[in-house]
Amino acid sequence: MGVPLAVAGIAGGAIQAFGAVQSGYAKSAAAAYQSQVAANNAKIAQADATLDIQAGEVAAVNRGLKTRAMVGQEKAAQGASGIEVNSGSAVDVRAGTEELGMLDALTIRSDASKKAYAKQVEAVSDTAQSQLAQAESEQDVTAGWISGAGTLLSSASSVGGNWSKYQTMFGS
Incomplete structure (x- = not known):
């Protein structure tokens, strides 16, 4: 009876370890996705900043014509x-x-510059968020493996302790 319980304990530990590793990979994939979303948002914000400057310049030129x-x-x-x-x-x-x-043209240009600056700040923030999520993605895989190894060691210790008790109670 002791051997089947030991095998079940080892199998349970292995399954938990596999789950921990898979969880690490899933978290890594999610963080990598978030990293890419943030990187895309940074590119969009940078493009919006450029468009804001261009729109401001057009509006200022139009104001000059008027x-x-x-x-x-x-x-x-x-x-x-x-x-x-x-x-x-x-x-x-x-x-x-x-x-x-x-003065109106200068105000239009100034407002466009402020709007563009806000978009540039957003782009910097999105870039930082992308880098953070990328680092998280890389760490999640490692954390999954460490968690899996810890689960295996814990299960082995538990099975070993129970096997020792079994041997003491029932002999070899």
């Missing part, structure tokens, strides 16, 4: 009203419009 059109309309309206367009307050009014347009 400003030039407004200044031209002001000059035409001043001339049609009989105002001397090349001197005095007429020039100052148009200069103020140009300055406000330039």
Whole structure:
């Protein structure tokens, strides 16, 4: 009766050890997947940052065109009203419009840069997360093997102890 129990104990330990190793591989695969997702997110965030800068530049250029059109309309309206367009307050009014347009364009560029910076920070964070998940993936395999070996040793010790008790009680 003792031998079948010893075999069952060894088999149970082996199955637990196999499960621990497989669990390590499964955790490793999950972490590797998360690593790739984070790496992809980093690439997307970096691309979004570039697009934000480009969109800001286009918006700033468009704002400059609108400003030039407004200044031209002001000059035409001043001339049609009989105002001397090349001197005095007429020039100052148009200069103020140009300055406000330039300020608007700079604000648009600044906002785009801030938005792009946020995306770049996100990309750095995603890259770090990817590297962390990759390290976790590598460690999970090792942890699975260590856990499996520990289970085998523990089972062997338990079986050995029980076998010793059996021998003491029932003899050889």
